[in-house]
Amino acid sequence: MQPLVSMHGINKAFSGVPALQSASLEVAPGEVHGLIGQNGAGKSTFIKVLTGVYRRDAGTVQFDGHDSTVTCPRDAQATGIATIYQELNLVPLRSVTENVTLGYEPKRMGVLIDWPKAHRRTREILSRFGIDIDVRAPLGSYSTAIQQLVAIARAVSLDAKLVIMDEPTSSLDANEVETLFGVIRGLRDAGVSVLYVSHFLDELFAVCDRVTIMRDGQTVGTRNIGETSKLGLIADMLGRNPEDIEAAGMTEFGGGQAKLGEILLEAKGVSTGNRLLEFDLTVHRGEIVGLGGLLGAGRTEAARAIFGVDALTKGAMTFKGAPSAPANPSDAINEGIGFLTEDRKAEGIVPDMSVRENLTLALLPKLTKNGQIDRAQEKELVEGYIKSLGIKTADMDQPIRELSGGNQQKVLLARWLATEPDLLILDEPTRGVDVGAKLEIQAIIRDYVDKGFGVVLISSEFEELVEGADRIVVLQDGYSVSELQNPGITENALVKAIAHHYEREAAE
Ligand SMILES: Nc1ncnc2c1ncn2[C@@H]1O[C@H](COP(=O)(O)OP(=O)(O)OP(=O)(O)O)[C@@H](O)[C@H]1O
Numbered sequence: 079m080q081p082l083v084s085m086h087g088i089n090k091a092f093s094g095v096p097a098l099q100s101a102s103l104e105v106a107p108g109e110v111h112g113l114i115g116q117n118g119a120g121k122s123t124f125i126k127v128l129t130g131v132y133r134r135d136a137g138t139v140q141f142d143g144h145d146s147t148v149t150c151p152r153d154a155q156a157t158g159i160a161t162i163y164q165e166l167n168l169v170p171l172r173s174v175t176e177n178v179t180l181g182y183e184p185k186r187m188g189v190l191i192d193w194p195k196a197h198r199r200t201r202e203i204l205s206r207f208g209i210d211i212d213v214r215a216p217l218g219s220y221s222t223a224i225q226q227l228v229a230i231a232r233a234v235s236l237d238a239k240l241v242i243m244d245e246p247t248s249s250l251d252a253n254e255v256e257t258l259f260g261v262i263r264g265l266r267d268a269g270v271s272v273l274y275v276s277h278f279l280d281e282l283f284a285v286c287d288r289v290t291i292m293r294d295g296q297t298v299g300t301r302n303i304g305e306t307s308k309l310g311l312i313a314d315m316l317g318r319n320p321e322d323i324e325a326a327g328m329t330e331f332g333g334g335q336a337k338l339g340e341i342l343l344e345a346k347g348v349s350t351g352n353r354l355l356e357f358d359l360t361v362h363r364g365e366i367v368g369l370g371g372l373l374g375a376g377r378t379e380a381a382r383a384i385f386g387v388d389a390l391t392k393g394a395m396t397f398k399g400a401p402s403a404p405a406n407p408s409d410a411i412n413e414g415i416g417f418l419t420e421d422r423k424a425e426g427i428v429p430d431m432s433v434r435e436n437l438t439l440a441l442l443p444k445l446t447k448n449g450q451i452d453r454a455q456e457k458e459l460v461e462g463y464i465k466s467l468g469i470k471t472a473d474m475d476q477p478i479r480e481l482s483g484g485n486q487q488k489v490l491l492a493r494w495l496a497t498e499p500d501l502l503i504l505d506e507p508t509r510g511v512d513v514g515a516k517l518e519i520q521a522i523i524r525d526y527v528d529k530g531f532g533v534v535l536i537s538s539e540f541e542e543l544v545e546g547a548d549r550i551v552v553l554q555d556g557y558s559v560s561e562l563q564n565p566g567i568t569e570n571a572l573v574k575a576i577a578h579h580y581e582r583e584a585a586e
């Protein structure tokens with residue numbers, strides 16, 4: 079069968095540095111095709127060449143049997159390519175409806191936008207994802223997960239021949255991922271092709287027919303999913319032998335036992351309004367405490383309470399032995415609390431500043447002596463983190479927006495680690511980070527608590543919580559409902575703990 083997408087010999091360099099080198103990809107009609115590779119391997123760049131965001135330096139692109147004439151994203155849409163980019167390109171201040179129908183609004187008398195119809199259509203599209211929200215409200219008032227689902231809903235509603243998803247599940251919980259997979263299978267059944275970028279290898283086995291692996295800007299091969307294994311894919315991504323990887327234990331995380339210090343944080347009966355109702359948490363020095371639960375369970379709200387973003391309406395907290403009620407984040411930071419938020423775009427990176435500036439943003443007071451920044455110390459520190467976290471950047475003065483998504487995330491993590499807060503809250507710290515780097519980051523978090531600091535770890539990935547946390551507090555609908563201790567922290571136990579309370583609720 080003739081491929082829908084056929085890209086061959088694609089080269090692309092940024093100011094002389096190659097990002098793609100003779101990369102090739104073929105996607106068959108009605109196929110779900112995975113695209114994987116380490117952070118900075120070139121996945122997003124490859125997609126952007128296909129969708130006309132970037133102009134290729136060399137190579138051929140055919141789409142639907144013709145040489146592609148796409149030179150900008152609008153062309154791509156017109157030829158039947160709908161794309162959800164890694165960095166969501168939505169307009170947070172506009173309503174959900176506007177975001178979904180932008181450019182395709184139903185019209186009355188040819189000119190006026192038919193808003194009732196637009197709202198109705200939007201509700202219809204979103205209902206396929208099980209989302210029932212006020213579509214007139216600004217998109218920005220909803221969680222990152224909802225925003226991501228809205229972007230996906232928009233793309234699949236565009237009547238495309240190819241839907242491209244660049245890490246679509248990074249902020250979705252298990253249920254939402256299942257819903258998305260249902261939609262993807264529906265697309266495939268309707269003959270639509272899907273190009274799917276993800277670092278979650280399990281997902282590839284759940285939905286993909288074939289997978290293309292990228293490494294250092296090159297495509298190293300395409301595999302039928304039924305004829306490969308997780309280990310095989312990791313080996314392809316890293317360019318190593320499966321045996322070596324197994325021997326190095328790179329597919330398992332070491333579950334060491336923490337050496338507990340004194341109590342660092344204690345929260346009792348904490349509420350901040352209707353999304354966090356009664357929350358109890360104790361964190362010791364030397365300990366990683368996970369917060370488990372489904373989306374909307376109150377994990378991020380709990381973090382916001384500890385960090386002084388939302389004021390307590392009930393309950394109390396102590397920190398380092400003294401009552402703690404930070405009125406705002408800068409209070410919390412002064413007390414020794416850090417918070418890596420889940421939304422790197424809104425609260426995290428400053429796109430036009432360099433890797434160095436983004437990393438040392440919160441550190442400048444420490445690095446400044448007599449009104450002068452100690453450049454040598456700064457350089458040492460920044461280069462240290464670039465090395466230990468494996469941040470892929472040309473040099474420390476490269477603007478952070480030019481880094482791949484996963485590498486931007488690493489810079490943000492480094493920023494917080496460098497300030498050495500006593501308690502560091504990490505909300506989805508490895509979002510968008512590749513398998514290898516994930517392990518490195520988990521090791522770095524472990525080192526951090528071993529120095530006597532405490533960490534609160536929030537992750538939608540059960541695997542990450544189970545492997546990374548010494549204890550897991552499970553939240554549901556704003557309540558902390560149970561706690562898992564090691565030994566006894568397993569994925570099964572976590573799923574059960576979460577499900578248990580829902581079942582009980584259903585029975586009541
Ligand atoms: N606009 C740009 N300017 C300069 N360099 C860039 C630009 N966009 C990407 N690069 C570089 O190209 C390389 C590939 O980046 P790309 O974003 O395609 O990686 P990726 O495979 O999508 O990684 P991730 O999994 O982290 O999202 C990286 O080294 C990145 O720094």
Ligand SMILES: [Mg+2]
Nearest residue numbers: 122164482483
């Ligand atoms: Mg990317």
